[in-house]
Amino acid sequence: MTDIAIPEPTTAAEPAPAAKKELTEALLYLDAVTVTFDGFRALNALSFTVDPGEMRAVIGPNGAGKTTMMDVITGKTRPDRGDVFFNGGTTDLTKLDETQIATLGIGRKFQKPTVFENHTVLDNLRLALKGQRRALPNIFHRESAAARERIDEIFETIRLTEHRDRLGGALSHGQKQWLEIGMLLAQDPKLLLVDEPVAGMTDAETAQTAELLREINANGHSVVVVEHDMTFVRDLGVRVMCLHEGSVLAEGTLDQVSANERVIEVYLGR
Amino acid sequence: MSMTRQPALLGTSGLIFLAVLFVAAVLVPVLNLYAAPDSAVHVPTYVVSLLGKYLTYALLALSVDLIWGYVGILSLGQGAFFALGGYAMGMYLMRQIGTRGVYGDPVLPDFMVFLNWKELPWFWYGFDMFPFAALMVLLAPGLLALVFGWFAFRSRVTGVYLSIITQAMTFALLLAFFRNDMGFGGNNGLTDFKDILGFNIQADGTRLTLFVLSALALGLGYILCRFLVRSHFGKVLVAVRDAETRVRFTGYRAENYKLVAFVVSAMLAGIAGALYVPQVGIINPSEFSPANSIEIIVWVAVGGRGTLVGAALGAVLVNYAKTYFTSGMLAPYWLFMLGGLFVAVTLFLPKGIVGTYYDWREKRRQHDDIPDEPLATPRPAE
Ligand SMILES: Nc1ncnc2c1ncn2[C@@H]1O[C@H](COP(=O)(O)OP(=O)(O)OP(=O)(O)O)[C@@H](O)[C@H]1O
Ligand SMILES: [Mg+2]
Numbered sequence: 001m002t003d004i005a006i007p008e009p010t011t012a013a014e015p016a017p018a019a020k021k022e023l024t025e026a027l028l029y030l031d032a033v034t035v036t037f038d039g040f041r042a043l044n045a046l047s048f049t050v051d052p053g054e055m056r057a058v059i060g061p062n063g064a065g066k067t068t069m070m071d072v073i074t075g076k077t078r079p080d081r082g083d084v085f086f087n088g089g090t091t092d093l094t095k096l097d098e099t100q101i102a103t104l105g106i107g108r109k110f111q112k113p114t115v116f117e118n119h120t121v122l123d124n125l126r127l128a129l130k131g132q133r134r135a136l137p138n139i140f141h142r143e144s145a146a147a148r149e150r151i152d153e154i155f156e157t158i159r160l161t162e163h164r165d166r167l168g169g170a171l172s173h174g175q176k177q178w179l180e181i182g183m184l185l186a187q188d189p190k191l192l193l194v195d196e197p198v199a200g201m202t203d204a205e206t207a208q209t210a211e212l213l214r215e216i217n218a219n220g221h222s223v224v225v226v227e228h229d230m231t232f233v234r235d236l237g238v239r240v241m242c243l244h245e246g247s248v249l250a251e252g253t254l255d256q257v258s259a260n261e262r263v264i265e266v267y268l269g270r
Numbered sequence: 271m272s273m274t275r276q277p278a279l280l281g282t283s284g285l286i287f288l289a290v291l292f293v294a295a296v297l298v299p300v301l302n303l304y305a306a307p308d309s310a311v312h313v314p315t316y317v318v319s320l321l322g323k324y325l326t327y328a329l330l331a332l333s334v335d336l337i338w339g340y341v342g343i344l345s346l347g348q349g350a351f352f353a354l355g356g357y358a359m360g361m362y363l364m365r366q367i368g369t370r371g372v373y374g375d376p377v378l379p380d381f382m383v384f385l386n387w388k389e390l391p392w393f394w395y396g397f398d399m400f401p402f403a404a405l406m407v408l409l410a411p412g413l414l415a416l417v418f419g420w421f422a423f424r425s426r427v428t429g430v431y432l433s434i435i436t437q438a439m440t441f442a443l444l445l446a447f448f449r450n451d452m453g454f455g456g457n458n459g460l461t462d463f464k465d466i467l468g469f470n471i472q473a474d475g476t477r478l479t480l481f482v483l484s485a486l487a488l489g490l491g492y493i494l495c496r497f498l499v500r501s502h503f504g505k506v507l508v509a510v511r512d513a514e515t516r517v518r519f520t521g522y523r524a525e526n527y528k529l530v531a532f533v534v535s536a537m538l539a540g541i542a543g544a545l546y547v548p549q550v551g552i553i554n555p556s557e558f559s560p561a562n563s564i565e566i567i568v569w570v571a572v573g574g575r576g577t578l579v580g581a582a583l584g585a586v587l588v589n590y591a592k593t594y595f596t597s598g599m600l601a602p603y604w605l606f607m608l609g610g611l612f613v614a615v616t617l618f619l620p621k622g623i624v625g626t627y628y629d630w631r632e633k634r635r636q637h638d639d640i641p642d643e644p645l646a647t648p649r650p651a652e
Contacts (some may be wrong), residue, residue, distance in 0.1 A: 024613045074519060102521035114516045123505055128520050132502075135526045141502035187520060 001212045012201055024088040027191060027222050028073065033082030035068055035246070042068040043079070044246035049193065050224060054215040057233045058226045059257075060243035061267050066226045067111055069243070070193045074108050075101045075126075076257055086191075103133070107189035111196045113176035116171030124168050125151050128183035151186070157212065158182035173200035179210070185216065192216065192224045198232050210235035230258075230268075242267060271369025283624065284496060288489055294321070295485035299478045315474050319549045320593065322481035325382050326546040329488045331569045331585035332578060333538035338567070339576030342506065342579025344429075344565045346435030348539055350443050351411035353557035355540025357447075358410050360460035360553040361394060362403035363471070367464050380462070381455045391453045401466060407544040408537045411555045414439075416529065416538030423525035423532075428514070430446035436462050437560050444558035466548050477549070484545045488582065491538050495578050498534070507531055567610045583624060588627045 015109055023029050026049035035043040043065045050056055058066055071077035072084060075098040084093040086104060093101055093158050102108075132138055155161040158178045161172065163214060171179060177197055184192050192211065198206040210232055217223050217238075227233055233240060240257045242249045244267070250260040257263055280288065298313050298321060305312040308571050332613045337343040362380040373383040396402040418439060422432060450456035457465045498504050508522045509517045545552055547553045556562075566585075573584020588611070596604050619626055 077429055077514075098518040098523055099523050102519050108519050110516075116514055116516070119505060124501070127505055127509055133521050133523070135503060135506075135523070135530045138503040138506060139501050159609055183520070209521055235410065261574075 022049055023085060025052075025088060026050060026085070027054070027087065028074075028224075029085040029089060030069075033069075033072060033079045033084060035072060035077055035079050041246050045082070046243075046247050046250070047082075047088060048241060048248055049171055050222055052190075053217075053220060053222055055223040055238040057236055057238055057240045057254075058224060058243060059228065059230075059233060059240060059250070059267065064243040065246040066243055067195055068246075070083075070108060070195055070224075070226070073101075073193060074098060076229065082238070090172050097114065098140065099133075100261040101188070102189075105190035106193065107184040107187045107191070108193045109177075109180045109184055109197060110197055110230070111199075113173065113180050114167040115171070115174070115176050115183070119168055120165050121168055121171065122151070122164040124179055125182055126156055127184050128186040129187045130186065135227065143219075154182045154185050157215070159208075161264050174202070177201065178212075181209075181216075183210065189221065191222045191224070194223060194230050195223065198229050199228060203231075207235060230254075275495040277499065279496060280493070283577075283579045283628075284492070287492065287582065291485050292488050295482050298481060302474065302478060305496075312613060315477050318474075318477050318481050322477070322484045323546060324589050325481070325484035325488050326453075326549070327490050327566075327569070327589050328585040329484070329545075329580035330539050331566055331573070331581040332488070332491050333535040333542065334497055334566050335570050335575060335578055335581035336498070336538070337531050337535045338570060339581070340499050340511060341507045342428075343526055343528060343532065344433045345436045345532075345535075345566070346433045346567065347438075347440035347565035348535070348566050349448065349560075350440035350558055351372070351415060351536040351539035352543035352546070352562075353409045353415065353440075353443070353447075353553065353555075354552040355543030356547040356557060357454060357460070357553070358397075358403055358406040358540070358542075359544035359547045360463075361397040362400060362456075363463040363466060363533040363548060364460050365394070365398040366466065367462065371462070373450040377461070379455070381450075381458065382453070385450060389470045393453065400608035404544075406620050407540050411543075412533050415533045418533040419529045421520070423528045437563065440558050440563055441560050444555050444560070447555035448560060455554070457555065459556075460547075461552040461554075463548065463551060471548055471551070480545065480549050487541055487545055490580065492578060493540070494534075494538075497576070498531075502526065503530070517626045565608065568608060568615075571612060572615050572619075572622055572624075574624035574626070574628075577624040577628065578620070580622050580624030584622065587623075 028050040030049070031047045033043050033046045034041065046065070047110060058069070060066055068077060070081050070128070073093060075093065075096055079094060085091060086093050086106070091104060096104070105138045116127065119127065126143065126147075129151065131147065132141055155164060158181060160175060160179060160182065163175065168176070168179060181194070181197060184194070197213070198209050206229060212255050213223055213225060213236060224270060226237065239252065240254045241251045242260070244262075248262050249266065250257045258268055298318060301311050301313040302315060302318055305599055307314075328556075332349065333351070334345065336349050337345055367379065369376050371380040371383075376382050378387060382390070397406070415550075422435060427435060446452055447454050447459075448457055454460070462473050465471050466476065469479075499507065506517065506527050507521055508528055514524050543553075543557070565588075569584040569588045570581045570585070572588055573582065574580025588608070591605060592608075595601065595607060600607075615622065621629060
């Protein structure tokens with residue numbers, strides 16, 4: 001695991017010592033998170049942690065709550081109950097809105113690729129690039145040489161250099177997925193939440209995406225990837241967590257998880 | 271190194287627009303002053319003021335396009351900002367009348383004497399000074415937009431709901447300004463103006479000057495809008511229009527961006543109103559009527575939403591048609607024609623005149639594939 005610096009936790013919470021250690025060492029900490037939609041429990045006492053620098057794959061049947069989990073972490077959905085902490089327990093994400101959470105360093109790729117369709121690919125990256133976010137200063141914002149260089153680097157990484165002047169909306173589904181990952185990279189978050197990144201990709205593109213995510217992870221970003229494509233999950237070669245009916249059914253290496261009888265029953269065995 | 275192809279501050283259409291405006295600003299006064307009154311090319315003074323009025327409408331349309339075309343805020347209350355700017359100017363013009371009113375009161379406007387008021391209400395203070403009134407032309411609409419937008423955008427009111435509350439806002443102001451005890455002349459509004467900055471408001475020279483100033487305001491307003499939408503700020507606006515959630519998850523405060531655009535737009539509308547009032551000689555509460563605000567939307571839709579130039583063009587074309595039809599025997603049918611026009615444009619020309627032209631031009635030069643104005647093609651109206 002890559003060792004990346006995280007701020008010394010300063011929380012003065014008083015949970016049990018074991019839980020406290022888990023909390024203060026985790027980049028992301030979810031405890032007993034429950035989300036209900038009209039009486040339906042999309043998340044049911046979901047608990048797990050993501051360590052700094054870790055990459056984690058999340059699998060599970062349709063409707064298991066994978067996307068809802070990301071909605072809770074990014075502030076789109078407020079949990080009915082439970083704790084969501086970031087940065088070793090220093091920040092309570094349930095108290096913040098989407099913009100604040102994004103600013104803290106949590107980036108998200110949506111299940112349905114979402115890029116700015118009427119902007120060029122280049123402008124999409126410019127908008128995402130870490131930097132000034134306030135409205136008035138951005139009226140007079142000028143792109144720095146460093147920003148241009150960084151964008152060129154990202155273009156190399158996501159292999160869209162020759163498409164930079166096309167409109168985002170004109171890209172193929174797979175290219176949009178990559179552009180969105182590129183936008184995440186430009187944001188330079190501590191934690192990337194990536195929802196079904198290889199949907200609509202060819203096998204070759206899928207393999208390239210796995211490589212891309214491993215590379216991103218190796219550069220010190222923590223990553224949570226939701227994906228149904230088991231070949232892809234195997235390519236990632238990371239810890240796997242299977243969600244079912246809003247809680248964790250099994251966790252471990254891919255081999256351990258896919259040998260689990262309950263996982264076979266509700267997910268793999270279909 | 272990135273090859274960055276940024277569209278120019280003024281594209282081809284922008285340059286043509288400004289050139290036409292400039293020619294009009296020179297030619298109209300020349301033809302008014304120097305062409306013989308009986309010659310075919312003579313421009314009578316009443317036409318000068320009519321054209322000036324169109325130009326203020328064009329600026330108003332521009333202000334709507336900034337928020338509707340580029341941020342997706344369909345304001346059905348823009349007329350309120352226009353009217354507030356107009357009232358600020360009207361109050362200055364009222365105070366200039368002085369003892370020349372029917373009742374000859376040196377301070378109180380006629381309608382106040384008529385209502386038996388003994389002294390000037392506090393909110394009329396300062397309007398005898400032009401710089402103060404000019405400031406209010408910007409501040410009154412700007413502050414209303416700031417307060418209204420702050421609440422609306424923070425509570426994430428969008429789409430139809432936002433349109434409805436903007437309409438409610440202008441309707442509430444309509445009712446308020448109708449009341450005599452509001453102190454703005456009630457039903458009759460403000461009129462019988464005598465002079466502006468010491469110049470007789472009826473004089474040909476004053477009329478010409480107001481026309482040229484309207485052209486200038488429109489030109490500068492266009493350049494300002496164009497500067498804004500090309501900036502990083504403007505790119506965020508378009509991003510908010512197309513994918514607001516994504517913008518938030520990227521770390522931008524979408525509501526602040528909307529608020530800035532909304533306030534700028536309200537101030538532009540206020541300036542348009544302030545230039546409109548001395549040229550038509552009256553401001554009354556009907557300017558707040560919801561139908562007026564809806565008409566502005568039709569102008570922008572006809573010209574082409576999200577093109578700026580189109581908004582100005584649409585305003586002039588539709589209002590020329592309005593003048594033409596409402597002065598003939600077709601007058602009673604004008605509203606039907608306006609409605610029909612809107613339906614026809616929505617069905618057959620969803621991008622408006624200029625938007626359709628851009629699409630056509632884009633197709634023609636596809637080989638060169640230079641995206642001249644990638645900002646300028648919004649999705650069809652939502
Ligand atoms: N806003 C909402 N309102 C009502 N129900 C919702 C809402 N969002 C999600 N749900 C329900 O919650 C459950 C979990 O949905 P979620 O999208 O998290 O599943 P998922 O694991 O991402 O599934 P998939 O693999 O299909 O993407 C589903 O049954 C879904 O219908
Ligand atoms: Mg999902």
